[in-house]
Amino acid sequence: xxxxxxxxxxxxxxxxFANPLxxxxxxxxxxxxxxxxxxxxxxxxxxxxxxxxxxxxxFLPALVMGVYVSIVTILIGLTVSIQWLLLVSALYLxxxxxxxxxFVSPTYVFGLLLLIYVFAPxxxxxxxxxPIADAIQSTNITSVAILLALxxxxxxxxxxxxxxxxxxxxxxxxxxxxxIGYHDANRLxxxxxxxxxxxxxxxxLPFWPILSVxxxxxxxxxxxxxxxxQLQVRGFYPPTAVRKYGQVVLLLGLGAMVLSIGxxxxxxxxxxxxxxxxxxxxVMIFLFKKRDEDQPPYFSSRSTGCIIVGVLPGSPAEKxxxxxxxxxxxxxxxxxxxxxxxxxxxxxxxxxxxxxVVDLNGEVxxxxxxxxxxxxxxxxxxxVKQDHQWQNSI
Numbered sequence: 016x017x018x019x020x021x022x023x024x025x026x027x028x029x030x031x032f033a034n035p036l037x038x039x040x041x042x043x044x045x046x047x048x049x050x051x052x053x054x055x056x057x058x059x060x061x062x063x064x065x066x067x068x069x070x071x072x073x074f075l076p077a078l079v080m081g082v083y084v085s086i087v088t089i090l091i092g093l094t095v096s097i098q099w100l101l102l103v104s105a106l107y108l109x110x111x112x113x114x115x116x117x118f119v120s121p122t123y124v125f126g127l128l129l130l131i132y133v134f135a136p137x138x139x140x141x142x143x144x145x146p147i148a149d150a151i152q153s154t155n156i157t158s159v160a161i162l163l164a165l166x167x168x169x170x171x172x173x174x175x176x177x178x179x180x181x182x183x184x185x186x187x188x189x190x191x192x193x194x195i196g197y198h199d200a201n202r203l204x205x206x207x208x209x210x211x212x213x214x215x216x217x218x219x220l221p222f223w224p225i226l227s228v229x230x231x232x233x234x235x236x237x238x239x240x241x242x243x244x245q246l247q248v249r250g251f252y253p254p255t256a257v258r259k260y261g262q263v264v265l266l267l268g269l270g271a272m273v274l275s276i277g278x279x280x281x282x283x284x285x286x287x288x289x290x291x292x293x294x295x296x297x298v299m300i301f302l303f304k305k306r307d308e309d310q311p312p313y314f315s316s317r318s319t320g321c322i323i324v325g326v327l328p329g330s331p332a333e334k335x336x337x338x339x340x341x342x343x344x345x346x347x348x349x350x351x352x353x354x355x356x357x358x359x360x361x362x363x364x365x366x367x368x369x370x371x372v373v374d375l376n377g378e379v380x381x382x383x384x385x386x387x388x389x390x391x392x393x394x395x396x397x398x399v400k401q402d403h404q405w406q407n408s409i
Contacts, residue, residue: 043243045069076173094212106128122293125163183201199246203242207238252340319344319352323341325339348369
């Protein structure tokens with residue numbers, strides 16, 4: 016019995032790892048990790064997070080959300096074919112070439128897929144369209160619409176709960192020529208989702224579970240759904256901005272779920288759903304960017320104190336529970352005005368560090384830690400550059 020269960024799990028994993036979508040997701044994550052580290056080194060002469068963080072941070076939330084989505088796909092009996100999965104993979108691959116993580120999203124992938132369903136009758140006379148027509152015949156349009164709505168709701172929840180974790184700090188020059196900081200939220204989740212394929216379409220072992228629906232026998236498989244998220248925040252506190260953005264995406268998903276049920280009765284609702292969601296996402300990005308640009312930079316030089324743009328994991332700064340957005344006003348009892356003052360005051364006492372910090376609520380607190388040999392100038396906080404040559408203090 017135990018052996019059968021282990022073999023069943025092994026087959027599930029084999030089908031999951033055989034799907035090209037998984038490797039599209041892994042390849043894109045590696046590329047995003049390379050770009051992130053390159054940008055962080057350009058801004059701070061050090062990487063903030065290691066490459067593994069881009070895989071480990073989204074892993075567990077994506078797994079949990081995949082279970083939730085799978086419960087619904089099992090209840091609705093989502094049936095697909097290998098050709099359908101390849102078509103979805105092709106759409107993901109095309110959008111991945113944009114090198115924009117936000118396009119690798121169910122809104123655009125399943126939105127385009129719904130448009131293919133709607134306009135399929137107009138292309139049936141073309142020979143090149145026959146493989147696509149065969150691919151979409153295995154899955155009805157209502158199931159695809161529900162999968163779109165589910166994925167969109169999952170995206171909103173993931174953005175709210177996990178998208179704000181370890182956003183990447185960056186520096187850039189403002190229009191006035193001053194250095195400012197911003198945060199780049201760029202993440203890709205790979206959700207394992209259960210669906211069904213007609214029996215015999217894929218090889219199985221004798222004990223593989225079979226679901227009979229009338230005269231049709233179905234086999235369960237696991238396939239990945241990629242959910243990409245990308246947002247740059249300059250004028251707002253990054254976690255708050257990302258959380259609000261995720262809330263709007265979640266509301267869009269709830270609205271999409273209502274419309275997806277309507278596709279069972281009227282095909283034209285699928286057209287409204289697909290085009291409406293794509294336009295809504297683009298309008299969301301435009302409005303957020305406009306509002307963000309209208310705000311003064313959240314991370315900028317101040318007359319007194321230094322605002323924290325980033326905190327290195329595992330550093331003394333993290334152990335002192337320093338957070339991005341907080342302002343360090345005094346170091347070892349001395350008032351500071353810029354990063355140069357900060358590191359100069361640190362070296363006054365090479366064995367101990369005491370900071371006066373203004374938290375996010377405007378209240379003053381004190382943080383202190385012992386420093387060891389070689390640590391007196393590298394406690395792990397990242398500041399906005401001054402208009403003098405950057406000192407590699409990390």
